Amino acid sequence: MKHFNRSYVGAAALCALAGGAAVQAAELSQETLRNLNTAMHGEAYAAFKYRAYAEVARKRGNEALARLFEESANVEANEHFAREADASGLVSFDARNLGEAMAGEYQENTKMYVGFADAAQKAGDKKVAAMFRQIAADEGDHFQKFKEALVNLKNPPNANISEEQRHESEHR
Ligand SMILES: [Fe+2]
Ligand SMILES: [Fe+2]
Numbered sequence: 001m002k003h004f005n006r007s008y009v010g011a012a013a014l015c016a017l018a019g020g021a022a023v024q025a026a027e028l029s030q031e032t033l034r035n036l037n038t039a040m041h042g043e044a045y046a047a048f049k050y051r052a053y054a055e056v057a058r059k060r061g062n063e064a065l066a067r068l069f070e071e072s073a074n075v076e077a078n079e080h081f082a083r084e085a086d087a088s089g090l091v092s093f094d095a096r097n098l099g100e101a102m103a104g105e106y107q108e109n110t111k112m113y114v115g116f117a118d119a120a121q122k123a124g125d126k127k128v129a130a131m132f133r134q135i136a137a138d139e140g141d142h143f144q145k146f147k148e149a150l151v152n153l154k155n156p157p158n159a160n161i162s163e164e165q166r167h168e169s170e171h172r
Contacts, residue, residue: 028088036088040081047077098150105143109136 028036054069085091092100113136120129 043081
């Protein structure tokens with residue numbers, strides 16, 4: 001399994017350079033931001049789940065049910081998730097988005113999936129343990145690609161900030 005412990009210092013520096021955590025709407029309370037985060041996880045999960053349900057319904061010849069699941073999935077993703085993402089300031093400029101993406105992939109690569117694999121192995125769920133280890137390696141690849149993309153950004157990190165964002169960050 002590929003881990004990136006040795007590049008941790010570099011990764012941390014790059015994340016810091018890129019802004020690290022998502023830009024959050026400064027005027028919202030911590031509780032509201034936490035709730036938005038929880039809600040987005042639920043909406044994203046529901047969207048993918050409904051797409052999978054739609055596939056099963058379509059394979060079984062129930063096109064109407066497949067469409068119902070797909071339409072619902074689209075609302076969860078394109079309306080509910082999108083509106084909550086907008087309210088929470090989840091999406092920012094390229095460098096910051098890359099920093100945020102790297103932080104997530106790094107955590108999954110080096111901690112979350114490693115812990116999950118160990119626990120599954122201990123519980124005797126060997127296939128799931130192996131799957132977690134494979135996914136952990138994929139996350140390591142994602143991290144590495146995002147890191148390279150950040151280094152290779154044609155414009156320096158601050159060049160993509162809009163005038164409004166620049167004004168905002170100067171007054172934070
Ligand atoms: Fe929803
Ligand atoms: Fe990933």
